[in-house]
Amino acid sequence: VEAVLRRDRKATAEFVTLYADTVYAYIRHRLAPRIDLVDDLMQDIFLAAWQYLPRYRGESSLEGWLLGIARHKIEDHYRDRLRLTSAWGEDTEISYPGLTVFPEWDESLDNEAAQNRARRILTGLPEAYRLALLWRYWEQRSTREMAVATGKTRRV
Amino acid sequence: MDETVAEQWFKRVAEISAPQPIRASSRLKSRIYSALMRAEAAEGVLASLSECEQGGGELCWWEKLILITPMPDTARSLNHCHFCHARILGEQVEGAPVHWRGCPYAEFQK
Numbered sequence: 001v002e003a004v005l006r007r008d009r010k011a012t013a014e015f016v017t018l019y020a021d022t023v024y025a026y027i028r029h030r031l032a033p034r035i036d037l038v039d040d041l042m043q044d045i046f047l048a049a050w051q052y053l054p055r056y057r058g059e060s061s062l063e064g065w066l067l068g069i070a071r072h073k074i075e076d077h078y079r080d081r082l083r084l085t086s087a088w089g090e091d092t093e094i095s096y097p098g099l100t101v102f103p104e105w106d107e108s109l110d111n112e113a114a115q116n117r118a119r120r121i122l123t124g125l126p127e128a129y130r131l132a133l134l135w136r137y138w139e140q141r142s143t144r145e146m147a148v149a150t151g152k153t154r155r156v
Numbered sequence: 157m158d159e160t161v162a163e164q165w166f167k168r169v170a171e172i173s174a175p176q177p178i179r180a181s182s183r184l185k186s187r188i189y190s191a192l193m194r195a196e197a198a199e200g201v202l203a204s205l206s207e208c209e210q211g212g213g214e215l216c217w218w219e220k221l222i223l224i225t226p227m228p229d230t231a232r233s234l235n236h237c238h239f240c241h242a243r244i245l246g247e248q249v250e251g252a253p254v255h256w257r258g259c260p261y262a263e264f265q266k
């Protein structure tokens with residue numbers, strides 16, 4: 001960390017080598033199926049890390065600290081997208097069209113094909129619904145937190 | 157489908173979608189490194205090449221050449237990678253043919 005703060009180019013390269021894969025796997029998973037957004041977010045995360053590195057006190061691992069920045073960036077992304085999208089109407093009926101492909105979901109979810117199907121279904125949903133589901137279940141945010149963050153009405 | 161079952165279903169989907177061992181591409185690592193170097197250079201002078209070497213970093217042949225060439229220290233502290241074709245190859249080509257020891261863009265290919 002000290003070497004990176006001294007603007008040591010070799011230390012900066014090592015910083016990228018050591019942590020890029022971990023952060024990439026994390027945000028790719030969190031942003032799926034919008035993996036086209038991953039590269040830009042990765043750059044944002046590492047630039048933010050560089051900016052905030054002087055505040056790093058070593059109280060947690062550097063990897064954990066970086067993933068914390070990544071988590072905040074992803075939450076910013078969800079919040080911004082949900083605020084922007086027009087498909088998120090208070091009175092809109094939400095249906096689950098893809099769920100019909102899981103007649104025996106308990107058995108069928110335990111394999112890779114099910115994951116792929118889940119991603120396909122998510123891809124087919126309107127963006128607002130997809131983001132809400134990802135935020136709610138992948139990020140494990142409460143509906144109250146999501147409503148506060150997006151300025152929407154909570155409807156249980 | 158009532159809400160309880162829906163909740164369980166979505167939680168289960170989230171559980172089984174655990175992160176797979178995925179690696180960032182060498183192009184992405186190259187771009188991130190270049191962006192960081194630009195940000196560092198914009199903030200002030202980079203650590204000199206001799207300081208980097210003393211810190212345990214391995215210099216590439218180009219940096220070694222700069223180190224032994226008579227020039228002001230400020231010139232040795234420039235972001236030399238910005239002018240190197242290895243950066244362009246690394247940023248644009250996955251598995252770029254860059255194999256020099258001490259070159260960050262070559263390291264990202266591994």
